[in-house]
Amino acid sequence: MKALLALVLVLTGCSDGGGAGNAVGASADLESAAIARGLVRDPDAMRLAGLYARDTDRVCVRPRSGNTAxxxxxxxxxxxxTCSAAGSVRQEGETLHLSLGPGGGCAFEARFDGAAIRFPGTVPAECASLCAKRASLSGLEVSLLSESDAEAAALRDAGGRRLCGV
Structure with missing residues (x-):
């Protein structure tokens, strides 16, 4: 009986009586603690600029003035x-709004988690003009290789064209 009473007291002591409404605050505190310890990237501090790569695929991002890069x-x-394209990107949290090619005709949203960029599995038909033969921008996924602006600026396509250069 004393063991049961002790168990009830311990369990009661663990509850702050806040109920389900307190779960949101606890979740935010847990996320803040994870960000502080470096376990989770801070979504407000994700820096998009840099050079990204996977196998022979490359993406460069260089900041511009204002909200676009x-x-x-x-x-x-x-x-x-191959595919080769240049354009602009605007970041809103984990969502990237891309406009590629002459006149920005190849426009779609991609995902950014702070370490990788993921293009959607299907891109608009206008993007086909940026590719040769059977190549496509669909499903492209690249990981951060370098945050160096100089390395991002140096990226060239097969024809030697600087994709993020001046």
Whole structure:
């Protein structure tokens, strides 16, 4: 009986009586603690600029004035199966709004988690003009390789065109 009473007292002591409404505050506190310890990236401090890569795929991002940045994309599967595009990107948290190609005709949203950029599985038909043969920008996924602005500016496509350069 004393053991049961002790258990009830311990369990009662663990509850602050806040109920379900306190779960939101606890969740925010947990997220803040994880960000402070470096376990989770701070969504408000995610820096997009840099050079991203995966195998032969490359993406460069360089800041511009205002809310947009310059972006360049190069996909190379060999044998002339490539995509090459430059344009602008605007970041809103984890969502990237891209406009690629002449006149920004290839426009879509991508995802950014602070370490990787993920293009959607399907991109608009207007993006096909940026690619040769069977290549596509669909499903492109690249990880941060360098935060160096100089390395991002140096990215070139197969024709030697600087995608994020001046």
């Amino acid at each position: 310059r972006i360049g994309v190069f996909v190379d599967y060999g044998d002339g199966i």
